[in-house]
Amino acid sequence: MKPILWATILPGLFALTLAATSAQAGLFGSSSSPSSDACSGSAGDTIIAARTDQVDLYADPQATRKVQTLDKSKFPTCTPITGRWPNAMLQVSVGGTKYWVEPHMVKYRLAKGAQPVCRNLAMGTNEVKAGATRGLGEGCPKTGGSH
Amino acid sequence: MSDDEPQPEQSVPPPAKPGPVRRVISRVRRPDRVHMAVLSQRVPYWFVAAFLFAFSVVQIELNPFGFSDLTQRYTQDIADLLITGPYFYGTEGRDKVSVALVDEDTLHSTQQPWPWDFGTHARVLDAILLDRPRAVVVDFLFVDPRPDPTLPQILQTIADYRKAGVPLYFEGGILLPYGEVPIRSEIARTGVPVLDPSIPVYNGVSRQYYVKAKCMSGVRPQPGGGCLSAAVQVFHDVYGGKYPLEPLNGDLELTWGTKSDPINAKWMTRTDENGARASCLDTTPPLKRIYLAFFDTSSVQNLCPYTGEIPVQSLLSGDVDDPDVVKLVRDRVVFYGGSLEGAQDKSYSPVNGLIPSVFVHAMAMDNLITYHGRPQQNVMTVAGTVLSNNPAQIAAIIPVILVLTWLHMQRLRRRRRMAAREGHARSATFEYFLDKTIEKVWHWLAFGLALGVGLLLTLASGLSVANWVEVVFVSVELAAMLLVGLPDSVWGYLHHVAAGQEPPEPPAGEQAA
DSSP, rough: HHHHHHHHHHHHHHHHHHHHHHTTTTTTSSSSOOOTTTTTOOOOOOOEEESSSSSEEESSSSSOSSEEEEGGGGGOOOOOOOOOOOOOOOOEEOOOOOOOOOOGGGGEEETOOOOBBEEETTTTTEEOOSSOOOTTTTTTOOOOOOO | OOOTTTOOGGGGGGOOOOOOHHHHHHHHHOOHEEEEEHHHTTHHHHHHHHHHHHHHHHHHHHHHGGHHHHHHHOOOOOOIIIIIIIIIISSSGGGGEEEOOOOOOOOHHHHHOSSOHHHHHHHHHHHHHHTTEEEEEEEEEEOOOOTTHHHHHHHHHHHHHHTTOOOEEEEOOOSSSSSSSSHHHHHTTTTTTTOOOOOOOTTTTOOOOOOOOOBBBOOOOOOEEEEEHHHHHHHHHHHTTTTOOOOOOOOOOOOOOOOOHHHHHEEEEEEEEEEEESSSSSSOOOHHHHHHHHOHHHHHHHSHHHHHHHHHHHTTTTTTTHHHHHHTTTEEEEEEEBBBBBBOOOEEEEEOOOOOTTTHHHHHHHHHHHTOOOOOOEEEEEETEEEEHHHHOOOHHHHHHHHHHHHHHHHHHHHHHHHOSOOOOOHHHHHHHHHHHHHHHHHHHHHHHHHHHHHHHHHHHHOOOGGGGGHHHHHHHHHHHHTTTTTHHHHHHHHHHHOOOOOOOHHHHHHOO
């Protein structure tokens, strides 16, 4: 093959490989979920980092008393989650003090995964069908027909 | 003198000739059927047309026994279930609208009693904002001035949306006691648009959507007075530049889609009437669907909503990175509402059955997007004049009447010619099949004519099928009346009663034939 052809093809192949690797790593696309190797040194439930520019810290899990607001850069990373409330609020220790944070403001990881969200509709009523993993439909009972 | 003896003729006076009124009464009571039959064969064109027109007006305008309305609405439901929903309604709107729904399972899993505090609503709205929606409509009413320390959080959320340039709408209370404000004053003072969430319901079914509504706050009134309804206002603000909203003079006729968003099928299932779990994606074959739509309508309904549903549970848990949640929020209009037993806000949809009313708003928005701002309506505008559906249907049926009457007159003429011919008698079997064939062709001709007129109305003026389908039914009725010769018989009777003449001689031409 002529060198000029190699010169044309090789950069293209390189770019394709790079793009594929990046996409797999989540650099492109809409998903920004924490990768599995983030905070790999932390076992158990972990807050990986702040997601929003600022994170509100609350004194109670009902989020009625806001204590302070931290900038993203000042929020600790790879911090263990010290408590969870049924309304999904997360407890975290910041500067030695325990606070509650809203889950959407941080990226976090649960060691056992979360319950899936599933619904079975029957004549206007819903039945809860619990599963084992997190994400829409993951772990939900499967049905016949197409999905 | 015995009775057997003949009476002298001159002793019996001739019977007195009855007066004209008595003769008319006599003909009313004992009409001459032979005379009537002959007269009925000579019914004029104008009488048949006028008779059919009068019948149509009564049927359409006066709505006897509610027949007209029921026909319209039943046909709209069948059209949604059978034709428009599964095969013709596009998915452009479905891909741009979502519903974030708080349901009983959400309350159960988060162990939060209803009503939620403002802080929890703020958390949901903040989570939605992270995925950059096109606009968000809050379908909860915040009317009661209950003490809530988290109120500042929702006010902060309103400010955050404004800062992010994402339109946020609230809905206000309706039918409130005198003096009650539609939304808490703290929220109203932020200047956030507050919309009227009224939904029209006909016989318990939600098939239409208001265009105009009550003005609340934060929304500019329309030039003609009043404000736009919830979905129409949001469409006007968000998509008005891309799809200019055509002048809407009546109500929207909702088209309900049947193909549930594929993401719903990932996490939602439904239990069919046999108790078996089925997928939300409907895979009923077309022929079976046709059969079921007519004979077991409820079995074709899909409990899964058409609009993509975001579980609020996921938003509260911060699952805003879930690709499905991202897909359901990004660049979409998100309606945030509830389906709670303690706060009844449900509507009956022709294709779903009972569903949360927030899906009605979502479907109206979906219609507006899918039809590019030209949704189906219950009125038509011709040369600047707004016609409600009844005058439109009456006008639409006139050409059908004229054509059917002309064909009927041709048939009468041919029949007279055939009767005059002798020696052309056909077998009874042939006559039977000929009659039956003509009967079928005749009815389908009327059906086709009316269908053509109706489709023209839809294409030309956006009039919904529900608002012209009566033309089809009335046309078939007219065809049936012509087939049995009802206008002819009425003409024969009236003419006989009024004129009382002897049967006219057949025309010279027919005599010769």
